Amino acid sequence: EAQVTQNPRYLITVTGKKLTVTCSQNMNHEYMSWYRQDPGLGLRQIYYSMNVEVTDKGDVPEGYKVSRKEKRNFPLILESPSPNQTSLYFCASSFGGGQGETQYFGPGTRLLVL
Amino acid sequence: AQSVTQPDIHITVSEGASLELRCNYSYGATPYLFWYVQSPGQGLQLLLKYFSGDTLVQGIKGFEAEFKRSQSSFNLRKPSVHWSDAAEYFCAVSGSARQLTFGSGTQLTVLP
Numbered sequence: 001e002a003q004v005t006q007n008p009r010y011l012i013t014v015t016g017k018k019l020t021v022t023c024s025q026n027m028n029h030e031y032m033s034w035y036r037q038d039p040g041l042g043l044r045q046i047y048y049s050m051n052v053e054v055t056d057k058g059d060v061p062e063g064y065k066v067s068r069k070e071k072r073n074f075p076l077i078l079e080s081p082s083p084n085q086t087s088l089y090f091c092a093s094s095f096g097g098g099q100g101e102t103q104y105f106g107p108g109t110r111l112l113v114l
Numbered sequence: 115a116q117s118v119t120q121p122d123i124h125i126t127v128s129e130g131a132s133l134e135l136r137c138n139y140s141y142g143a144t145p146y147l148f149w150y151v152q153s154p155g156q157g158l159q160l161l162l163k164y165f166s167g168d169t170l171v172q173g174i175k176g177f178e179a180e181f182k183r184s185q186s187s188f189n190l191r192k193p194s195v196h197w198s199d200a201a202e203y204f205c206a207v208s209g210s211a212r213q214l215t216f217g218s219g220t221q222l223t224v225l226p
Contacts, residue, residue: 004157033214040123042204042216043158058213090157099208100146100165105157 002027004106006091012112013081021076021109023091029104031097032074033058034066036087037108043090049074050097081113116141116209120217127195128225135190135220137179137205146208147188149179152219153201161203164188175199200224 004025013019025032033048035058045058049068063085065077074093078085089109094101117140127133139145146165150158162173169181179190188205205217 035216040218042118042120042218044216045213048213092158100163101208102148102160102163103214105150105159107155107157 002104004091004093004104006089006106006109008109009107010110012114014114015082016080019078019081019111021078021089021091021111023074023076023106024072025074025091025093025104026072027093027095027104028071029093029095030071031094031101031103032068033092033103034064034074034076035090035092036060036085037090038087046076046089048097081111083113085111086113087111116145116207116213116215118205118207118215118217120203120205120220122220123218124221124223126223126225129197130194133190133192133195133199133222135203135205135222137188137190137217138186139188139205139207140186141207141209143209147179147181148206148208148214149173149177149188149190150204150206150216151175151201152204158204161190195222195224197224197226 007022030051034046035043037043044060047066049055091106092103094103119138148163149161164171202219
């Protein structure tokens with residue numbers, strides 16, 4: 001089944017403790033992206049990647065890192081999480097990142113930073 | 115810069131009633147427009163999208179949307195709502211390449 005998977009689905013952590021949220025897709029998509037969803041703000045893009053070793057900032061990149069060493073994986077790294085990073089995070093992928101392409105979303109990771 | 119406005123934060127309709135969710139966009143050229151639905155605890159699923167051509171677009175689950183350039187709108191409609199349609203709906207615009215900009219969402223409640 002074609003899908004985007006994220007792990008973990010739920011995570012509670014403390015301020016300053018590094019964490020990684022994994023994202024993997026099995027559709028051989030070149031484009032992958034991370035969003036955060038906050039009430040009243042919709043989804044905002046954190047980082048995206050057009051291909052292996054090619055990443056770029058989205059609208060809200062501060063406090064986050066990403067890497068793209070393999071085509072299928074695009075982990076999101078919070079090196080020193082803070083409470084304002086408490087949010088619902090979505091990973092998405094599309095074939096090539098073209099303007100009108102459909103993005104396929106993972107199930108989300110709910111993060112609470114204490 | 116591109117932007118999307120969904121003026122209705124929350125809408126309540128009775129099952130069987132018609133539905134219209136509003137979406138206004140801002141973009142300098144012809145936009146690519148999308149509607150996504152997020153069911154509780156789920157990721158986002160594409161309902162429909164518009165690129166060009168016929169301004170009335172049909173999607174999954176009986177939804178349709180109409181693109182009106184003069185009003186910069188892309189409203190989502192359904193003639194008869196089912197209880198399973200209760201979810202949050204997001205309008206999005208893809209103007210610049212590689213970036214999808216979302217509205218703040220509209221939460222739909224369906225009354226029995």
